[in-house]
Amino acid sequence: MQYQNIVILTGAGISAESGIRTFRAADGLWENHRIEDVATPEAFARNPELVHQFYNQRREQLLMPDIRPNPAHLALAKLEQYFKGEVLLVTQNIDNLHERAGSRNLIHMHGELLNLRCTTSGQVFTHHKPVGPDARCGCCGQMGTLRPDIVWFGEMPMQMELIYDALESCDLFISIGTSGHVYPAAGFVEIANSVGAETVEINLEPSKKQSAFDRHIYGPASREVPLFVE
Ligand code: BJW
Incomplete structure (x- = not known):
């Protein structure tokens, strides 16, 4: 070259x-939610359980042996x-x-699916297991501070x-x-x-x-x- x-x-x-799966293929929906309705900081503030569930499912899929x-x-x-x-x-x-x-x-x-970020300290952790709003952060010991280390709409x-x-x-x-x-x-x-x-x-x-x-x-x-x- x-x-x-x-x-x-x-x-x-x-x-x-x-x-x-791609984002905009076929219906472009995840369990009847538009991607724009789960991949935003506002969605996470409103319903962290749902947003964690979206990323838990995708994390689980990524770790399957046939995904390579x-x-x-x-x-x-x-x-x-x-x-x-x-x-x-x-x-x-x-x-x-x-x-x-x-x-x-x-x-x-x-961002990366296998990373979580503490919203208090900014520290990033590699994480393979499902996580929910009641998970305790490894760095500050608080509940509810962990979020997927993903760039959502409106974020840089x-x-x-x-x-x-x-x-x-x-x-x-x-x-x-x-x-x-x-x-x-x-x-x-x-x-x-x-x-x-x-x-x-x-x-x-x-x-x-x-x-x-x-x-x-x-x-x-x-x-x-x-x-x-x-
Ligand atoms: C194949 C194939 C095969 C299939 N072989 N090909 C109005 C105008 C302009 C901008 C804006 C606006 N309003 C708001 C904005 C900004 C906004 C934005 O762009 N919105 C649009 C919807 C309009 N952007 C943001 O908010 C971003 N931040 C930002 O702008 O910050 C300010 C800033 C200012 C100045 C400088 C820099 C920054 C953040 C965007 C975050 C995107 N996040 C997501 C979800 C999180 C990650 C996750 O959960 O996975 O990222 S959205 C989703 O879309 C995901 C993807 O990375 C992203 C792009 O999708 P992608 O990869 O293109 O997938 P698809 O499905 O759309 O396309 C797949 C393609 O593959 C298709 O074409 C198929 O044909 C093809 N294909 N099979 C080859 N086998």
């Missing part, structure tokens, strides 16, 4: 073939390993499939400065498996375009941001990503 600095953005579509990285995750890890320049992988996904595939230069901009995504720095110096930006509905991630392509990077979308179907990309590859990520990077 003739590039020096690559930024890759991934979304739910890259994990779909590993068995993890697919060829798209593996191809990105291989790219990072063999590419001579810089590769930064920015994922909106809260699963751990990229790291399990071997990616290391990785930012989870919307993680490590944005690092992401913007990388976007401002990239010469290739690849977006994989994201519908382009959610900002700021949906706006990354415009930053990459503004610095003259080549921009490529790999998705099952045209995303909302389709017209902003130079190149388009439509098909399942597990087939198209290995073909593109190898």
